[in-house]
Amino acid sequence: MKLALISDIHGNSVALEAVLADIETRNVDQIIVLGDLCYRGPEPKQALDLIRALNxxxxKGNADEWVIRGVNQGEVPDKALELMKMEQAWIRQKLSDADVQYLEQLPSELSLTYGNMSIHAFHATPHSLFDIVLPEQTNEELLMKLTANRDADLYIYGHIHRAYMRVVNGKTIINSGSVGLPFDGLNQASYAIVEINDQSFITSHIRVPYDIEQVCKQYEANNYPNKEMMQQIIRTGSN
Incomplete structure (x- = not known):
C-alpha cells in the first residue's frame, strides 16, 4: 500500500496540479489530504475542484474553518485581522454554497488501518485545528501534543508548512509540508509518501517545482487583496 500525503494547498492550483502529476508517476494507492484547501490562494475554486475530483x-484545516465562519479575534495577530477578513470575504465570493458545505462537513481527524499499520491523521493536533507543533520541539512535547490522544504507529499532520519526520518512543511522526505555501525556504511544492509493506514501511518527502511566476500573475490578475505579501511568500518559500 502506497499513500500520498498532501496538505496546505491554500488555493494554489498550479502547485497542486504539479503535485498530482508527480503522484501519478508513483503508483500511489491512496491520497490523504490534511486540510487547508482554499484560503490565501489566487484560485480557491480551482484548487477545491481538483481535490473534490480525487478519490x-x-x-479539515484551520483555514477551511476560516472560509466557513470567518477569522476570529485572537486566532491571528491583531494587526493582521482586518486584512485576513478581507481575504476570507474575497475567497467566499469565489466559492459556491455547495463548496462551503463540503468544507463544513469534513472530519477533523482520521483513524486508518492498512494491514498491520495504524495511522492517526489530523491537521494541527488531535485537539485543535490551530495549535502549532514545530519539528524542533522536544520529544516530550511531540508525544504530549500529537500522540497522547490515540495509539497509532504513524501520526501525520500538516499546518506548519515545514516537512519533517521523527521517531519518538517507537512512534513515527511525519509532517508532509505544504503544497501551496512552503515555509522552509525551498519554493517548491512539498508532499510525503508512505509505503507500507508486510512488516515494514518507508517514508519519504518529495519536492516538486512548479511555475511560481504564473501563480504570482494570478494574484495580480484576480486582484487578490493581499497580493504583495502572498507573492513574496510564493517566491521565497518562507513567511
Missing amino acids: AKVI
Whole structure:
C-alpha cells in the first residue's frame, strides 16, 4: 500500500496540479489530504475542484474553518485581522454554497488501518485545528501534543508548512509540508509518501517545482487583496 500525503494547498492550483502529476508517476494507492484547501490562494475554486475530483480521504484545516465562519479575534495577530477578513470575504465570493458545505462537513481527524499499520491523521493536533507543533520541539512535547490522544504507529499532520519526520518512543511522526505555501525556504511544492509493506514501511518527502511566476500573475490578475505579501511568500518559500 502506497499513500500520498498532501496538505496546505491554500488555493494554489498550479502547485497542486504539479503535485498530482508527480503522484501519478508513483503508483500511489491512496491520497490523504490534511486540510487547508482554499484560503490565501489566487484560485480557491480551482484548487477545491481538483481535490473534490480525487478519490481521496480529506480532513479539515484551520483555514477551511476560516472560509466557513470567518477569522476570529485572537486566532491571528491583531494587526493582521482586518486584512485576513478581507481575504476570507474575497475567497467566499469565489466559492459556491455547495463548496462551503463540503468544507463544513469534513472530519477533523482520521483513524486508518492498512494491514498491520495504524495511522492517526489530523491537521494541527488531535485537539485543535490551530495549535502549532514545530519539528524542533522536544520529544516530550511531540508525544504530549500529537500522540497522547490515540495509539497509532504513524501520526501525520500538516499546518506548519515545514516537512519533517521523527521517531519518538517507537512512534513515527511525519509532517508532509505544504503544497501551496512552503515555509522552509525551498519554493517548491512539498508532499510525503508512505509505503507500507508486510512488516515494514518507508517514508519519504518529495519536492516538486512548479511555475511560481504564473501563480504570482494570478494574484495580480484576480486582484487578490493581499497580493504583495502572498507573492513574496510564493517566491521565497518562507513567511
